[in-house]
Amino acid sequence: MTTLTIWCYRDADRAETALRRLERLQHRSRITIADAAVVAWEPGSRRPRAYQTGTVGGTAALSGAFWGLLFALAFLLPEPGASAAGVGLSDGFLRLLRARIGPGGSALFVLTDHDAPDELRAALAGTDVELFVHRLDDTQEAALRHAFADR
Template identity: 40%
Template sequence: MSNTTIPAGKRHAIADSRSTSVATLSVWIFGTADAAALALRSCESAQRQGRLRISDSAVVQWPPDHGRPSGYQCGTADGSAELSGAFWGLVFGAVLLAPLAGLSGPIWPPDGLDRIGLPGPLLEKLQLLIRPGVSALFVLSDADLARIRLAAMRADRAGRPPHCVAARLSREQSRLLRRAFGTGERIEADADATGTGGEAELKSLPLH
């Protein structure tokens, strides 16, 4: 599996403020509207077996006959969540709803998002990849991407790897992210819901 670095004017790196391990926000895009939810279940199973560590997650689904996508926060397999729902609402708005509202140009996305690990190149890449007929699994984790990829591939009966775009956050980005959106509260994750100071390193993993 080869990695392709996405040219990113402003690049940032992500680290978990509570440990020395590096955290990554990865987004796994599937070719069907229901595959991301299935991949979530596979990742949750890996979590329960101790084979995968995930801090938080979310799912986006865009059925081909729907005018806009829907998304929901999933947290972890034990019902905890590293970040509040406000963060995922911000991500969904920046990636999915802003383009539908016609927001574009030099003032979008706001520069402030770059400070919490959401650089413009990442958002622009996701805007191109997430379209009608696909789904996406967002994962915040310090686990190796290959482990998440292996769990995610089990959601596809043909074993086709999903497309992945990932951003590693710097220690400062991680600190600011948790300061603004961190939570110790538990959430009820419903995988069946349809949903009514450094440099950020972006990587794109090809479909094959």
């Protein structure tokens, strides 16, 4: 089972700082990240900037298309008319992201195996963060990998 954790911060640069901390731990083999992405929304900007980071080794579990779809549905469209439920992303989940990540804030999206959130929580202890955990069951994970597999 795969887990997507979203670490939401009130400052636009905090998610990148948290990512650097996790990258150092991954480089030292203390945690394992399958993929990651950052959303940073500068105060006064119309839209957030977002990018996929992959892993320290330069690999990524998902294609950039997944992250692009997620961020477009959550932040660029006023209200999603299309649903991404077929790949494990419900409209409720997208509404949650919109409500929690806005101008002046940032978020770190981390894709890991099901046991990793506790390790990540320990690694990010002491930071002012709001955590959301979204676990994908085997069917959702298979649909996600099929939909966004490199062809």
